[in-house]
Amino acid sequence: MKIRYTANNSGGQQWLTRDNWNALEAAGWDVEWESSERVPARHASKEFETARDALLEFERVTGAKVSDEGCDCCGPPHQFDWNDDHVAGYGCLDILYDMVPSNLREAVEMLNAIPTVGQ
Numbered sequence: 001m002k003i004r005y006t007a008n009n010s011g012g013q014q015w016l017t018r019d020n021w022n023a024l025e026a027a028g029w030d031v032e033w034e035s036s037e038r039v040p041a042r043h044a045s046k047e048f049e050t051a052r053d054a055l056l057e058f059e060r061v062t063g064a065k066v067s068d069e070g071c072d073c074c075g076p077p078h079q080f081d082w083n084d085d086h087v088a089g090y091g092c093l094d095i096l097y098d099m100v101p102s103n104l105r106e107a108v109e110m111l112n113a114i115p116t117v118g119q
Contacts (some may be wrong), residue, residue: 003046
């Protein structure tokens with residue numbers, strides 16, 4: 001399936017550098033450059049078996065964290081779309097991991113259920 005990435009100028013900053021976009025392109029992503037100078041870009045897409053494969057490759061290639069939330073007013077800096085689905089920010093965690101807590105309390109309870117060394 002084709003996964004399309006959209007960058008969001010969250011918090012007044014671009015979260016990917018030109019080097020990040022070049023790295024995506026080198027990894028086979030179709031980067032949609034916004035100028036002939038190939039400086040700014042906002043979208044990239046590539047065929048993947050699963051959305052998880054796309055998110056993992058994106059993180060590996062760019063060094064960015066797909067689950068970054070960005071700022072409260074602008075929203076998450078990274079969004080991924082495929083078919084009729086999309087995911088951004090913390091929603092990416094549901095794609096990357098099997099067990100994702102729905103809130104901070106649930107996360108703490110899950111962590112406390114894990115035996116620590118010496119127990």
